[in-house]
Amino acid sequence: MTQITASAAAAGTFTIGPSTDQATEQALTVNRLGYGAMRITGEGIWGPPKDKPAALATLRRAVELNVNLIDTADSYGPNVSEELIAEALLPYPAGLVIATKGGWERVGPGKWTHNASPKHLVAALEGSLQRLRLDRIDIYQLHVPDPAVSFEASIETLARLRDEGKIRHVALSNVTREHIQRAQKIVPIVSVQNRYSFADRESDFILDYCEQQGIAFFPWAPLGQMREAHEAIEKEAEVLRMNGADALHASPLQVALAWLLKRSKVIIPIPGTSSAKHLEENVAAASLQLPQDAYDRLSAVVPPPASLRN
């Protein structure tokens, strides 16, 4: 039997759901370190993964390590990520929350097309229900607002599907604070998923709004998709080491995840990986307590842009 070395439970929990639902079966309590299932597809998030057994093993390992929030989308593959989740994890363990998305189609390797029309969203949701083999999606996220479709029309469609019982909770991705507020006039919004890391703070004030409202915030690219953030993290980790603060015994990427966990109690990072080994390293960050001085140094790497605070 594989030895368990890390647990997402060490990050504590967050209860996702409108505040009025907190004591009901609608409330979803998850460990605060999730898993992003975009990376278990082929190159350019297109087609099947190069190593399907490794992808299935990564998903199963996530659950073994007490990850109980998995993020996916119909467009990852397309279809591939959702199909692999069902293949790896059925029957789903009690308490596993799958958050999927619709409204942004994948039409080729690295190519996206907006489509959040009411007609498309209804069809997209049916496809996700079939692939995930569920009667209801726990968290259904509008992947991104479609500039060619009324935002209200997209949200009203998701609200109707929620009323029909096909969606438990409606959520948003790639939005401004104004979008969240407009959507909240139509239906409760339980989570927001925007790009965010200590080195990528454009959504800082949106995160603050989520915190005020008790909305969960899933930062995507929490590892900076391994580019700028990684370099910034490496640089800062070196400075911390030089200052004698190397007792963290953590990799730069683990430090980046620990920064997110400390930044706000509504944050649930969803690091993406196609490797069980990387997954284990990422989940191990759940138990890393970042000292305040290290947190402050990382917070100062990219000050939030004042011009975007409106």
Ligand SMILES: NC(=O)c1ccc[n+]([C@@H]2O[C@H](COP(=O)([O-])OP(=O)(O)OC[C@H]3O[C@@H](n4cnc5c(N)ncnc54)[C@H](OP(=O)(O)O)[C@@H]3O)[C@@H](O)[C@H]2O)c1
């Ligand atoms: N809403 C949206 O528009 C949107 C957009 C992008 C992503 N997402 C979601 O957010 C999740 C996370 O974002 P992301 O996957 O783009 O970026 P990320 O989590 O910042 O970084 C993923 C990259 O880091 C590598 N990596 C992960 N753990 C590692 C480790 N311990 N050591 C070394 N390398 C490691 C992965 O490669 P390996 O596979 O080799 O580990 C992959 O290349 C996605 O999976 C997806 O669910 C949402």
